[in-house]
Amino acid sequence: MSTVKTRRDVLGTNALRPDGAAKVKGEFSFSSDMWSDGMLWGATLRSPHPYARIVRIDTSPALAIDGVRAVLTAEDVPGVLTYGLIDQDQPVFAVDYVRYMGEPVAAVAADHPETCRRALAAIIVEYEVLTPLTDPELSLDTSTPAIHPNGNVFRHQRIVHGDTSVVGDVVVEGEYEIGMQDQAFLGLEAAMAIPDADGAGIELHIATQWLHEDQKQIAACLGLPIERVRLVLGGVGGAFGAREDISLQVHSCLLALTTKRPIKMQYSREESFFGHVHRHPARVHIRHHAKADGTIVKIEARMLFDGGAYASTSSAVLINGITHIQGPYRCPSAVVDGFAVRTNNPPCGAMRGFGVVQACYAHESQMDRLAEACGLSHVEIRLRNAMRTGDTLITGQPVESVAPVERCIRETDALPLPPPLIDSPDVLELPGGTGLTSRSENIRRGIGWGVSIKNIMYSEGFDDYSTARCTLQDGVVALKFATSEVGQGFVTLAPQIARSVLGVTDVVVEPMDTTIGSAGSTSASRQTWMSGGAVDGACRLVRERLFEHVGLANGIDALRLVIEDDEIVDTMGTLRIKVTDAAPGVRFEETFEHHHRPTEDLDENGQGNCHVAFAFVAHRAVVDVDVELGLVKVVQVATAQDIGRALNPLSVQGQLEGGIAQGLGLAVMEEVIVQDGRVRNPSFTDYLLPTALDAPEVVYSLIEEPDPQAPLGAKGVGEPPCISVTPAIASAIRQATGRDIRRVPVRPQDICL
C-alpha cells in the first residue's frame, strides 16, 4: 500500500469555491436576497439635473401618503453631512446644490416598494437649473467658476526625473482618449440595516469591498461612536472597484434609526449606474524620445482625468496613472503633468486597473508607433526596453519586485496562434456574429500587443494592513477575518492556506464582519498578499503553539517538529501523530496583522518610493475586422502573466479570462455615454457587455517566480488581466485596418468612416 497521499485543497491545487455550486444553482444568498421580519423598504430620490441649485424641498406630500414612514433630506443627517474615501466632499444628501445627474436628494422608507416610488414622486424639489461644467479642460481654466467650494481641481502632480533636456533621435507623439467604463457587477447594490433595540446603534448587512472603511464613514455621518455601527458582509456579486465608495449605506442606516425598523434597500440596474462611481474617462498626450535603435530616453506626458462631481479616489487614481505612464519599460528621463478635475459628469473612482488602464492604453499605443518609426517589430521594441528587477522608475523608486517583463513577452509570443481565417468558418464566429453581416472575404485579421506594469497594494504612505485570527481545536480550524469576498476567491484561498500550514482538512470560515480588525479593501490586487499574509501568519502562530504543546507532552524540542501531510512529525526521532489527535480538547487561538513595508509620499517633482510592489503581464490579441462595416471579433488572446506563484491555478485562470473579457469590453463596446452631463445608456440594453460570442479563446502561460517580499510568494492576479488587453485589441484593429485608432472603445464608425 502506498503511503503517499495527495492532500486535497491545499496551496497549489485547483480547490473549488465553497460557494460555487450554490451560485450556479441560484441558491447563493446575495445581499439583495436578504429579508427581515417587520422590515420597511428604502428608496432614493435623485437629481434629474447635472447641475442645479436647490431652491426648495417639500417632503410633506410624500409623508402624507399612507404607508410612508420616513422622508429624509440633508437636514436629517445627524453627523457630518459628507463622506468620501480620501476627501470627504460627497454629501449624504445634496445640500443647496446638486452636482451630477443622479445625486441623492432625499430618501424614503415605506411599507412597500411601490409606496416608496409614489413617495419619491410626491416629494417637491424646486431646482434652479444651472449650466453644467462638462469639459474637463475647462475645469483647469482658472476663469471657470468653481462648481464646489473646494474648487475644480482635485489634484495636480508633476513628475520630473532625470535629464529633462534630452532629445531623442526618434520622437513619436500621440493624443489618446479613454471612455468611461462601468464596473457592471451583476449583484446590484443592496443592504439590510437593522437598528439596535435601544435606538443608539445599527447593524448593517452590506455588499462592500471594505467593511471597516464603510463603518468609519457611516459612523461619522450617523454621529454614532464607531462601535455602535456593526457591519456584516452580505453576499457580494462582483465589485471591480464600484463598492469602494459609499452608496446606500448611510441612507439605509438613517432610515432604520429614524423608523426603528429594519430597512431593506436595493438598487435597480438603472439606479446602479447612478449609484456608484465609474472608471475615469481620460485624455493623454504623450511624446516618446528614443535612440535610433528604439531605446527610450525620455517621455513627456500630460494626463487629464475627469473625476466628475466629487473626489472619491480621483487623487489616487491620478497618481497611479502618472507613475505608470512609462509602462513596463526602462525610461531614464521624464516630464509628466497629471490633473484630476471636477466636472458635473458622473463621479469617477475605483475600477479594476485604477488609473493604470488609461496610462497603458496610451503608452502601448505609443510603443507601436515607436516600433514603426524605428523599423522594429512590435515585439522587438518591447523587448528592447523591457524593465528588469533593479531598474529605477520615473519616480526614482527602484523596482525591487521580481520583474519578468521580457519573459512575459517571450512566453506570450511562444503561445500558439489560432488557425488561419478559412473560407467558410461558422459565420457566427465572424465579426457581426448572429447578425450574419460578414463572410470571410470581408474580413482582415490583425495581431496586436500590449504589455503592462501594475502596482499592487495601496500607495503613498498608506498602511493597508490586514488582520486574521486562526483557532485550532481537535484538528478543526476556524478562520476569522473581515476580508470582503467579492468573487475573487479568498474564501477558497484562506482554507487552502490553513490546510497547508496546519495539516488539517476541516476549515471553517467564519462570517466576515467588523468584530475583528480591518482586512483593508478587496482592491488593488492586494488580498492574496495582505489577507493571505495575515491568515498565513495566524496559522503559523497557532502551529508554533501546537508544536510547543506536543513538544512538552513528549519531552522533545518543539523546533524538531514539522507538519507532514496531516501529521506532526519529529524530524530527529520517531514521533508521528495526527494533527487531529495531537492535543485533544485544547484550543489554540492566535491573531495576526500583516503589514506591508512602508511607502512614501511623492515630492513636488513626483519623486518617492510610493508603491509597494508591481506585477507584470503581456497580451497578444488576434482580431478579425470587417473593415467595411467596422465590426470586430476578438478571435484569441494570448497572455503570460507574472503571478509569483499559482496558489490556486483554476482561480488564476478565472481571473485571467474574466479580466480579458472586461478589457475587451473597454476596447470595443463598454462605455457610459454622457452628453451634457446626462447618462444616455443606464441599462444593459445599451451599455453593452461582451457575450459568449464576443469572448475570445484565451491561451495563457503562468510565470511563477515567487516574489521574496510576498508572504506566500504570490502576487495578486486580479487587475493585470484587464489592463494591457485593451491596447492589444486596439493595436490589432490598427494592424487589420491601417486606421489610426486613438480612442477606446473603438466604435464601428471609427474603423469604417
Added chain:
Amino acid sequence: MTVHSPRTIDQAVTLLEKYPSAMILSGGTDFMVEVNFNHRKPSQVVSTRAIEELRQWNIDHDTNSIFIGAGVTYSTIESSDIAQAAPALAEASRTVGSPQIRAAGTMGGNLGTCSPAGDTLPVFAALDAKILLASNAGRREVSFADFMVGPKKNSLLAGEMVLGVSLPIIEGWQGYAKVGVRNAMVISIASACLVRNASDDSVRVALGSVGPTIIRARAAESWWLDQGAPRSSSEMHTEFGARCAAEASPITDHRSTAEYRRHAIKVLCTRLAARSTSR
C-alpha cells in the same frame, strides 16, 4: 393590474372590447421590461399565452404561403420547417436576444410593439406580409406597409388584436443581415432583408432601424429591374447598395450615428445583393 388569460380568440376579443385600453401580453420581452421600469402601468392586461390557436402555423404548398400565428415564438421559427420556407425570417429570429428571450418572444409581440428596430419586421416588409387582425366586430387583413404607421405605432384599432401573419413562399433567394455593436444579443442599429424572386429576377428590399418605420427601398428595387440580366456584377451590387442607402432616413442617437447607419445599409444591401446572385 388585472391579467386576463383567455383560452380562445373569441374570449380575447370579448375582453378587448370590454377593456379597449387593455395591453396585450404576448411573450412579454418588451412589455414586461416597460412594466418593470415603471414606464407603463396598465390596469388591464390580456395575456395570449393560453390561446392555443395563436401558436399554430402551417405551410400551404398549394397556395405557396405560410401562415404563422401571433403566439409563435422566435425559437419555433428557427427550429421548424418555417426556417426552410422563409429562411430570412429564421435568420432574423436568430438575431433576437438570448435563447431565453427567443423562447418567450413572439411574432405577435414584435408586430404589436412595432419598433423600427423590430428584428422580424424588415422580413415582413420585404415579403409584403399580410397581417391578420381580429376584433369582436370581425376579422380583417392589412398589408404590413399599412400596418406599421410610425415608430412603435401600428394601425390596430381599439379592441383589435393580431391573429397572425401570412407570408408568400417565394422561389429564389432571401436573406437578412443586421448590424449591432456586439456579436449577439444586441439591438439593431441597421438591418436589411432582401428577397430575390427567381421567376422575374425582381428584388424586394426592406430596411430596419433607419427610419420611423421599416423602409421599402422601392426606387432601388425598380432600378434593379431596369438593369439587364444577369445582374451579377459587383459594380451593380455596389450601386444597388448605394441606392438603398439613399432611401434610408436614419437618425443619430446614443446607439449610433446617422452617417454610420446609412453607410451600414449601403454595405448590407450590397452584400445581400451579391449573396442573392452567388448561387
